[in-house]
Amino acid sequence: MMRRFAAIFDAFLLALAATVAIAALLPAHGHAAEIVSLAAKSAIALLFFLYGARLSPQQAWQGVRQWRLHLLVLATTFAVFPVLGLAARVLVPSVLTPDLYNGVLFLCLVPSTVQSSIAFTSIARGHVSAAIVSASLSNILGVVLTPLLVVLLMNTSGAVHVDGTAIRDIMLQLVLPFGVGQLLRPAIGGLITRHAALLKIVDRGSILLVVYTAFSMGVVEGIWGSVDVRQLIRVSIVATALLAVVLAATTFTGRVGRLERGDAIVLLFCGSKKSLASGLPMALVFFPAATVGLTMLPLMIFHQIQLVVCATIASRLGRRADAAGWGRNASSG
Template sequence: MIRRFLSFFEPFILMLLGTVLLASVLPARGMWGRIASDAADVGIVLLFFLHGAKLSRDAIWEGARNWRLHLAVVATTFVVFPLLGLAFANVPGLVGPVAAGMVFLTLLPSTVQSSIAFTAIARGNVAAAVCSASFSNLIGIVLTPALVAVTMSGMGSGIGGQGSGISLAAVESIVLQLLVPFVAGHLLRPWVGGVIARHKGLLGIVDRGSILLVVYTAFGAAVVEGLWSRVSGADLALIGGLCAALLGIVLLFTWLAGRMLGFSREDRIVLLFCGSKKSLASGVPMAGVLFPAAQVGAVLLPVMLFHQIQLIACAIIARRYADAASVAEGKAEAAAVI
């Protein structure tokens, strides 16, 4: 029974949960807290450098093609989602930073790996999924912080360490920790791209290790400030329910939108999976830059719960699409034989 339950969780999610537990029991304090925070900053820089180096120039240019599909994905990711996030943040019972986290979740770009993987399983347009997911992440580097400043300035979330708006220090952090490493990695791709391709396993460890370090420092700082005295088990259940409802609404919207826009089956699958995803890999370091350390842990709770829910739901949907495609192919082969 326990093994079957754990099978719904990918190993990285279990590591994230373990990191949150460790930060809750043994948060970094004093000098060690400063060391961990500095190490997390280095991890953020390295993470976005690698993201920039992994994104090919061809993927950027391809993002301009099949523009109706890519525009639909971007509109869902950065317009429909944020509008829903603002509505969900007003649900009674949400703690301030957690309500900010619900909005922040909806402002993030789409995932890359899982969007492409689920599209491939469902027999959708994989090339278009690569372009849409990559394009979403590319513009999200700039658009997500801008949307945070516009939508969350009056929420009292302390963006950039201030009570409202986004501070000059936060803009500087965004540029130096996110944009500059990303651009530098992309410009150095001709020299480092081959190394990255040959050492995907090692770089995957660095990639996920950076996220775990940021999560540890974020939750550790939040625990020191009394996170678990403000967020109860009932709050976690409420957040999980809201994340599930949010995902359900967006999945229904993308399914209907794909049909209304007249997309092919393969492109409808791309819109369904790329449009409904939110990136944990981008969300964790961005939260570390945009929010005060003591609030990052609470802000990330919706992001982490939504990430796991979307993986489980989309895995089931992708498998059903694949089964339907197999049945259709079997009927076609039988008809051809007759």
């Protein structure tokens, strides 16, 4: 019985549930929120430094060369998701109000996450180098593609807005630490490989910090209290269904396209995620202040659901890989 329980609820999933509970009861706000945000960014930078120190230049280049995989991820993010968002129009007004539907459509237009997509790929023993390229490419192109899609598909109060800070943040927080790790790989690469548990701790620790930060922000900003319980439940069901459809679509595409296991994992996680960090500042530009809270609610809810669901999937895939003897070698690309 205990083994069966452990197979379903491993330590990471229990830590994830505890993190959500702590964020709900003791959310970080004010100066504490700034400290938590800095800690999360530092953990992510450390994670990418360790990735750089661990991956050989050949493995990193292999990730860059996988254009077929990257195109599948981009097609899921900027084509499949928008089509599903447009199809959700049938839910108005029986299930969603117009403002909430706008929020659902908007979440379908934002780019993929970077940090959690790559961390989940690593936990699941996927191809980390390919995930780094796919997720980063999605965010860089999203700086242009998301505003264009919003203008084409939605009625907003904003004009096309291209914000170069997204590219700057990716360079400073992800690319630079990875590059430094690559440069120091000859000196510390062997040490990192021998202490693989360190990478595992940073993998999971960065995810827990991101989850705590996201849930805390929702509590502090009063997002959960901006609608009544019935609307909250409806939006949660729609967000869950949307995620389930995309997870099924990416899994099916990986099988039909005969992707290697590591590449299929990249498509699964990088293709199914949506970035709250990119979506929030864009929403403030495009939508009136009176409705921006409701418009952001679906993305907030989707973001929380995707973290919990994808963490569960990644953890189980990682356990299966370890049981099969693939271990960390599968994540090298």
